[in-house]
Amino acid sequence: MDIAIAGGTGVIGSHVVRVAQERGHAVRVLSRGAGVDVLAGVGLESALRGADAVIDVLSITTTDAKKAAEFFTRTTANLLAGQRQDGTGHHIALSIVGVDRAPYGYYAGKLAQEDAVTAGDVPWTILRATQFHDFAAQMHSRAAVGPLHLAVRMRTQPIDAGEVATRLVELAEHPAHGRARDIAGPREEELAEMMRAWARHHGHDGWMPRIGLPGAFGRAMRSGALLPQDDADLKGITFAEWLSAQPER
Numbered sequence: 491m492d493i494a495i496a497g498g499t500g501v502i503g504s505h506v507v508r509v510a511q512e513r514g515h516a517v518r519v520l521s522r523g524a525g526v527d528v529l530a531g532v533g534l535e536s537a538l539r540g541a542d543a544v545i546d547v548l549s550i551t552t553t554d555a556k557k558a559a560e561f562f563t564r565t566t567a568n569l570l571a572g573q574r575q576d577g578t579g580h581h582i583a584l585s586i587v588g589v590d591r592a593p594y595g596y597y598a599g600k601l602a603q604e605d606a607v608t609a610g611d612v613p614w615t616i617l618r619a620t621q622f623h624d625f626a627a628q629m630h631s632r633a634a635v636g637p638l639h640l641a642v643r644m645r646t647q648p649i650d651a652g653e654v655a656t657r658l659v660e661l662a663e664h665p666a667h668g669r670a671r672d673i674a675g676p677r678e679e680e681l682a683e684m685m686r687a688w689a690r691h692h693g694h695d696g697w698m699p700r701i702g703l704p705g706a707f708g709r710a711m712r713s714g715a716l717l718p719q720d721d722a723d724l725k726g727i728t729f730a731e732w733l734s735a736q737p738e739r
């Protein structure tokens with residue numbers, strides 16, 4: 491198959507590219523670094539021409555609901571328009587377990603993305619995954635006040651991004667499925683402890699106070715609203731196994 495991967499240079503996107511290539515597919519990467527701006531629609535037409543499926547793993551770093559919704563609805567609309575024009579029959583989008591159970595600006599954007607995909611006329615599949623193990627690293631750099639890094643409390647069941655990538659490529663190899671079964675890692679973890687372990691592994695041994703984020707979203711994070719439900723597929727290695735395989739810095 492020939493698969494277009496929107497966001498193919500990102501955390502999950504680079505795994506999707508690797509897995510698709512390992513499974514013998516031709517891959518085209520849609521990212522600004524690769525000369526395609528999906529939000530502005532620049533370079534999209536030629537990038538999609540002749541592709542059999544599109545896997546959308548684009549992202550934006552924002553907590554602003556309006557900005558997130560604008561990004562995800564416009565990028566989805568641009569991808570679907572390109573696919574419609576070219577007859578690229580299958581659109582696969584990655585979303586997040588619990589986006590509809592926690593009030594958060596970025597999640598409002600993901601819900602808007604899901605709505606745009608399901609309302610569109612291109613056959614679609616949506617997969618919701620829990621946080622990747624790499625989330626500990628992403629949060630370590632985001633939750634910092636000057637030199638002080640905070641350990642943010644959250645009940646999470648993180649997954650190896652490689653497992654999510656494999657599932658996305660498997661879904662692309664099959665006809666459109668609608669909502670796929672949610673996917674999560676093998677066991678529940680406390681994000682604050684994941685962040686501390688990640689920091690120690692990388693030689694940061696400073697004090698990292700545990701904090702709960704304020705407001706309704708902070709309460710949702712701590713209450714388990716973002717944990718998978720009983721019918722989710724549980725896959726892959728634990729966070730500790732993943733971390734021990736990461737190079738120390």
Ligand SMILES: NC(=O)c1ccc[n+]([C@@H]2O[C@H](COP(=O)([O-])OP(=O)(O)OC[C@H]3O[C@@H](n4cnc5c(N)ncnc54)[C@H](OP(=O)(O)O)[C@@H]3O)[C@@H](O)[C@H]2O)c1
Nearest residue numbers: 497499500501502521522523527528529547548549621622
């Ligand atoms: N991180 C998690 O724990 C997690 C868990 C579940 C689901 N997800 C979902 O997985 C998806 C990817 O997340 P991630 O953490 O892998 O994101 P990421 O590492 O921030 O990567 C984002 C990708 O989007 C590309 N991009 C951004 N704006 C673009 C534009 N205007 N045109 C073209 N490409 C653009 C970036 O490339 P350029 O900068 O070169 O354009 C990059 O390849 C998101 O939809 C997220 O909601 C994430």
